[in-house]
Amino acid sequence: MNTNNASKTAHDALPAMRHASEELLQTAEKAAYSTRSYANEALDKAEHKVRELRGNIDPVVDMLASKAQKLARHSLDLATEAKDRAEHSLKRAAGVTTRYVAEQPLRSVLIAAAVGAAVALLISSARHHDQNRR
Numbered sequence: 001m002n003t004n005n006a007s008k009t010a011h012d013a014l015p016a017m018r019h020a021s022e023e024l025l026q027t028a029e030k031a032a033y034s035t036r037s038y039a040n041e042a043l044d045k046a047e048h049k050v051r052e053l054r055g056n057i058d059p060v061v062d063m064l065a066s067k068a069q070k071l072a073r074h075s076l077d078l079a080t081e082a083k084d085r086a087e088h089s090l091k092r093a094a095g096v097t098t099r100y101v102a103e104q105p106l107r108s109v110l111i112a113a114a115v116g117a118a119v120a121l122l123i124s125s126a127r128h129h130d131q132n133r134r
Contacts, residue, residue: 101108
């Protein structure tokens with residue numbers, strides 16, 4: 001009879017165990033749903049913050065790119081002006097030199113010969129110095 005009593009007690013406890021299991025399952029489902037909702041809410045907040053930060057960064061990047069373009073444009077303008085001034089100076093010097101050679105041909109030839117001799121002497125001296133170093 002002892003086994004009969006144990007069997008009846010187990011049979012009587014079965015609905016209570018089912019009910020407890022169902023409550024446990026419902027509690028777990030609620031916890032999972034709550035966790036999922038909290039995670040989704042946190043992700044939505046993070047996404048909003050990222051979009052907000054991106055919105056703040058994009059104008060800064062655009063501004064920096066614009067300033068870099070302006071600076072590059074200004075640098076090119078300055079380089080063009082310097083080139084134009086150098087060309088003008090070179091043309092003026094060429095004109096003055098041409099006029100001097102036309103007005104003073106003998107003196108120009110003598111100056112050119114003296115400069116050529118000085119350059120040749122410097123080159124020769126440099127070669128001689130290099131050969132002595134070896």
